Amino acid sequence: MKSILAEPTQSELSVRKINILKSPKKGGSSDRDAIPYIEGLGIEIFENIQPIQFTPNINEHIHRWAPYVQGFSASFVQSILDQYKKEYNDPVVLDPFAGCGTVLVQAKLNGYRSYGTELNPFLQFIANTKLNCWDISPNYLLKIYNDLPRDNRSSAPSFLKSSSHFNKGVLRNLEILKGGIESIEAKNEKQRKVKDLIKLAFSSILIDCSNMKRTPCLGYYKNKKVYDTAPYVLLDKKIRDIANDLRLIQSQYKDFINTESKVIIANAMDFKHIKKFDLIITSPPYMNGLDYVINYKIEMGWLGFVENHKELKKIKDEMVVCDNVSKGLIKEFCKSGSTYSNDWIEKIKAEIEKNIEKRGHYRRTDMPYIVHKYFDDLHKVMKNVIPSLNSGGRFILVVGDSLIADMYVPTDLLIAKIGSDLGLDIERIEKARERRSGQIRSYKLRESIITLLKR
Numbered sequence: 001m002k003s004i005l006a007e008p009t010q011s012e013l014s015v016r017k018i019n020i021l022k023s024p025k026k027g028g029s030s031d032r033d034a035i036p037y038i039e040g041l042g043i044e045i046f047e048n049i050q051p052i053q054f055t056p057n058i059n060e061h062i063h064r065w066a067p068y069v070q071g072f073s074a075s076f077v078q079s080i081l082d083q084y085k086k087e088y089n090d091p092v093v094l095d096p097f098a099g100c101g102t103v104l105v106q107a108k109l110n111g112y113r114s115y116g117t118e119l120n121p122f123l124q125f126i127a128n129t130k131l132n133c134w135d136i137s138p139n140y141l142l143k144i145y146n147d148l149p150r151d152n153r154s155s156a157p158s159f160l161k162s163s164s165h166f167n168k169g170v171l172r173n174l175e176i177l178k179g180g181i182e183s184i185e186a187k188n189e190k191q192r193k194v195k196d197l198i199k200l201a202f203s204s205i206l207i208d209c210s211n212m213k214r215t216p217c218l219g220y221y222k223n224k225k226v227y228d229t230a231p232y233v234l235l236d237k238k239i240r241d242i243a244n245d246l247r248l249i250q251s252q253y254k255d256f257i258n259t260e261s262k263v264i265i266a267n268a269m270d271f272k273h274i275k276k277f278d279l280i281i282t283s284p285p286y287m288n289g290l291d292y293v294i295n296y297k298i299e300m301g302w303l304g305f306v307e308n309h310k311e312l313k314k315i316k317d318e319m320v321v322c323d324n325v326s327k328g329l330i331k332e333f334c335k336s337g338s339t340y341s342n343d344w345i346e347k348i349k350a351e352i353e354k355n356i357e358k359r360g361h362y363r364r365t366d367m368p369y370i371v372h373k374y375f376d377d378l379h380k381v382m383k384n385v386i387p388s389l390n391s392g393g394r395f396i397l398v399v400g401d402s403l404i405a406d407m408y409v410p411t412d413l414l415i416a417k418i419g420s421d422l423g424l425d426i427e428r429i430e431k432a433r434e435r436r437s438g439q440i441r442s443y444k445l446r447e448s449i450i451t452l453l454k455r
C-alpha cells in the first residue's frame with residue numbers, strides 16, 4: 001500500500017535497510033529495556049492482555065456509526081467503568097483526547113455525564129453526533145434520507161485530489177449525495193440533528209468508496225475494486241444501522257437520552273475546565289504515530305471543515321506533536337525556553353542524537369526535539385487537567401512506547417513519572433497488548449494502561 005504522505009527516496013530506503021540489519025535492537029523487547037526505568041520508579045508492570053483497540057466496535061451499537069482506527073474498544077472502557085462502579089457514585093468522566101468519543105458514548109450508556117476536548121473539528125462533530133442525537137425518531141431519519149434530492153450535484157472539495165481518490169462513477173455519485181445532503185433543511189434542532197446523522201453516515205463511507213485504505217495510515221490500495229453504486233449501497237446500509245441503533249437506544253437506554261455529554265473543540269493543554277471529574281480516561285496520540293489531521297483530510301474536506309492545506313496544518317500544529325510536523329514548529333519549540341524536562345528525557349534525547357549521528361542518516365534529524373516536545377505537550381495536558389480531578393479520582397491513560405533510532409522510549413513509565421511529579425500516586429501499570437516496532441519488526445513494544453490516583 002502506498003502512503004499519501006511523503007515517500008522515502010530509493011537511497012533513503014537502502015540506508016534504512018542497512019540500519020535495520022545492523023540494529024542492536026533486533027530481537028529485543030521493551031520489557032527488557034524498561035527494567036532500569038521500572039526500578040527507578042519502584043513499581044512492577046502487570047500483564048493484563050485485553051482488546052483495547054477500536055476494531056471490535058464495528059459490531060457495537062452507536063460506536064459502529066463511524067470507523068476510527070485509533071479509537072478505544074468500547075468493551076475496554078466498559079471494563080474500567082465496571083471496575084470503579086462501587087467506588088464512585090454516578091461518576092463524572094472526562095476524556096481530554098476525545099477522538100470519536102468512545103469514552104463519552106460508553107459513559108453515557110451507563111448514565112454517567114461525560115465531557116471531552118478534541119482539536120480535530122471533524123472528530124468533535126462525529127463524537128457529538130454520536131452523543132446527542134439519541135432522541136431522533138428512526139422513521140423520521142429514514143424519511144428525510146429517502147427523500148434526499150438526487151438532482152443537486154455539489155463538487156468535491158477543490159484542494160483534494162478527488163479524481164485519484166475515487167473512480168469516476170463513484171465520484172459522480174458521491175457528488176450527487178453531497179448535493180442532496182447540503183439541501184436538507186436545518187431550521188430547527190430536530191432537522192439539524194437529522195442532517196448531522198446523515199452527514200456522519202456519509203463521512204463514514206468515504207474511505208470504503210475510495211481507492212484507499214486506512215491501516216492505520218491512509219494510503220492508496222492497489223487492486224481495490226469499487227463499484228460505481230458503492231456510495232448508495234454503503235450509505236443505505238449505514239443509515240439503516242443508525243436507525244436500528246436509535247430504536248434500541250429509545251427502548252433500552254431511554255433514561256439516559258438527556259444525560260449531559262459533550263465534546264468541545266479545545267486544546268487539552270490549556271482548556272480551563274469548570275467541572276470536576278471522578279475519572280479521566282484517555283489515550284493520547286502515540287509519539288511515533290499518526291497524524292490525526294492528514295489521516296482524516298478526506299472526511300474533513302468533504303464535510304467542509306477545512307478548505308485548504310493551510311487550515312489542516314494550523315490544526316495539526318496545535319496538537320500533541322507527531323513525527324511529521326513541520327521543522328519550523330520544532331525550531332520554534334527549541335527557541336521557546338521554558339519547557340518541561342527530566343533526567344530520563346535528557347538521557348533519551350542525547351542517545352537518539354548520538355545514534356542518528358552514528359547512522360549518518362535518519363528520517364528526521366530533529367527527532368530528539370520531537371521526543372522532547374511530545375513529553376512537554378503531555379506534561380502541559382496533565383498539569384492542566386489534574387486540578388479538575390476530585391480527590392480520590394483516577395487518571396487512566398492508555399499509551400504505547402516507542403523505539404526511535406535504536407533508542408527505547410518508555411512512554412508509559414515517563415507518563416507515570418510525570419503524573420507522580422505532579423502529585424499523583426502510581427497505582428498500577430498494566431501491559432495490555434504487545435506490538436511490533438515499525439522500524440525493527442523483531443523488536444517487541446507494549447501498550448500499557450497507566451492508573452494514577454489523586455489522594
Ligand SMILES: C[S@@+](CC[C@H](N)C(=O)[O-])C[C@H]1O[C@@H](n2cnc3c(N)ncnc32)[C@H](O)[C@@H]1O
Nearest residue numbers: 071072097099100102118119267268292319320
Ligand atoms: C488516540 S486518539 C484518541 C481516541 C479516542 N480514545 C477514541 O476512542 O476515539 C488521540 C486524539 O487526540 C486528539 N488531540 C491531539 N492533540 C490534542 C490536543 N492538544 N488537544 C485535544 N485533542 C488533541 C487527536 O485529534 C486524536 O483524536
